[in-house]
Amino acid sequence: MSGAETRDIDERDVSVDTFVERNVGYFAPIFERIQRGKLPLWHLNIWAVLVPWGWAAARGAWLLFWVSLAIDLVALVCLMQVVKFTPLLAQAQADASANTTLIARYSGWITTYGWIGSLLFVGGRLWMGSTANRWYFNQYSRWRIDQSVPHGVDVKRAVLGVLVIALIAPLTIYRATQLRLDERACFNQIRAAEGVDVLLPRYGAESVPALLTAMDAKVDQANAGLAKLEALDALTDDQKSERSALRKTVRDLGRSRGLVTNYQNISARDRFDCFTIDDFPTLARLDPPEDVTYRRVPDPDAAGATKVLREVKDPVEGRKVTIFTYSAESIDISINYLRAQYATAFDAMTNVLRQSLIRVEVAFMQTPWPVVAFLFIALSWAFAGNGTTVFVASSLAFLALFELWQIAMQTMALVVVSTAVCVLIGLPIGIWMAKNKLFRWITEPVLDVMQTIPSLSYLVPAVAFFGISQPPAVLATVIFAMPPMIKLTALGILQVPETTKEAALAFGASNRQLLRKVELPMAIPSIMAGLNQTIMLALSMATISAFIGAEGLGAIVTSALGDAQAGKGLLAGIAIALVAMMIDRILKGIRNAFSRI
Template sequence: MTYRRVPDEDAIAQGRSGATKVVRQVKDPVEGRTVNIFTYTAESIDIGINFLRAQYAGIFDALTNVLRQSLIRVEVAFMLTPWPVLVGLAMILAWAYCGTGTVVFVGSSLTFLAVFELWQIAMQTMALVVVATAICIFVGLPVGIWMAKNRIANWVTEPILDVMQTIPSLSYLVPAVAFFGISQPPAVLATVVFAIPPMVKLTALGIRQVPQSTKEAALAFGASERQLLMKVELPMAVPSIMAGLNQTIMLALSMATISAFIGAEGLGAIVTAALGDAQAGKGLLAGIAIALVAMVIDRILKGIRSSLSRI
């Protein structure tokens, strides 16, 4: 016969009580009440956020307006262009850089969006992805170059990027809503923060991988540091930069879908609504549409990257 020791419930209860007492030994300096450390820290963060929102309201409002206007312009451009034109352009890109199979896949995938009347909704998602990706390129390229050229910058920035890639995607929505409310602009900012690390890291990697002999040859022929960067390092780093762009767009598309929780429009909003109403059919069709858009972008960008790497 085997005996199993049963834990002493009284001891467990006393342990929990003791732990609770330890946790609650934090006094609120304002109200004088006793709170646990989690609540105290959370309330302190809320106070700091409210202070920043009140202190820099003009900056937050200006940034919100810029992002909103950018989204509107890109979305209008997509909406005013007939869907067969955009499908044709995508197929031309696929034909130029990929194979015949990719051309057929791109055409059929994008036609799926039009047939199921998801085209305009998908263009709302694409507008958010385009704006967020443009910001990632505008910020990520210089930071990546800085990391590649400066050891201290690399030492400081790389752990931050690692943490940014580790934090769950939903966590980015919380500070975005705290500072900007529920709307499209905070969805763009959350998408940028979530999607920018690959752009920065692979830009720095591409520049570091330029052979030292090539750089020395350029300098020997009288190239300045600026010319070395613009005419040697960046062109040779293009395949790595394109890989970073590919990953950034994929992450932006996934985050644009999740951002429906804070007011982002597009395919993610359909998925969120279907989840709340238990409408499996709508959610499945919207999910297929998101997957097809991601696959189309991925195939075309991989073809472009392969072509550039052969140059």
């Protein structure tokens, strides 16, 4: 280091000492070299290479924390696939009758996942080590403007980072080592537990071993009586009936004992897997509501009048239902009663609505578990305030309580993939549209037509070209949801003041620097608004795309529509609305945060 550089470091801004607090002797010259553009790309922060997420959490560099944690998790998940498939490959190779295609598939997976995991782990650590100091310098630059930006080394932040990792990493890595659970394994556990709960009071037992002992005693007693009867040369009709009853008792006891034995054999690992890595665990199973049928018949006591008959069917013995099914069936019963009781009024209202709908159509037809919940709550708390955090937590609790969690995640996956494609394609098109007047003149009417065409119309060409499955659903969602991303990106860039752009050009900025360092940062609020609208449209289209095979909450809605199950459709609709409002509130908070920068 030259004498001039040493003199500059000695005369540096003392705010570096205040911001860094620890290891000032290391960071001060690093910041000086970054500011002068002399820090080489291969310079590594050793702590960021060894424990990037720990270093980032302690220093308050939360974006680097999440990026490093995501890279490490993806790498470890890939490596765990090697651990999972290696014994399966050995087992298949040892079996002479094994399918050679299966062996080749396992071998390919092991090789692919092994390379991807290794490259991600090593390359990710080197990348994080080389960029950590630059990220920290950017944080220092923001801190000089806004003193609320985290600075120094805080033990509380480090502990918080450890807690986040402890909540996310172990379950995620463990899940990557496990094969897919049997679809009915967890349900069979629940049914076995319910059966044991019914049998315990029936036999006066307080534990499963005591129940088995009591049932064995009953079996021995029935077998003894059966042996006496079969030893007789001739049986009377009463004795034959008694023999048949004893045989039936032995069969029933055998089935019940098998149920209890299966319950006893459920391992702690199986229970843990069903509770954590399967769908959200079942919180309660209830006796279903009465199976009621309402129908209208002529009333003999009043000429021309009708009355409602209530027919109640006997309940199915041992049937238990989830909270979602119980609520859905209760809603069905209530709606059936109202439709039967007030049929005339409903018919009149239906006719009015039908006629109104026809007129509106004429007027407007041509005028066109434990890891995900935490992320939603953390985002809402960080960007949207306490009120939104409570709302997001309540909405997630609704999805969990009604056992719609996994299905809602399927919808979220479709929305995330579609939104990512919209951003990757829509952002460059929006930039080009803002920079090129001719392209903007051509694109604007096309986007207007795309936003005017009814959403269901996008399903027709998707099915015609790609059939019925998930990919055409994603394609239809992308086409329908992309216009706001393009238009608002272009609008945000066009709204950048000309004086600001002229000042940047006067200081020697190139067109690429003008776009990257001036126009795009100032257009972020508008771009975030476009992203918000894109996600909302993608969510609505993902629901409608269930008609062509998309899974998720929309599938429940379409299924309920086909089977006239109003309860399920209503509950799934509420879930879709809550998901949409959660995303909207969180993105609005993020947009406001960017607007303040």
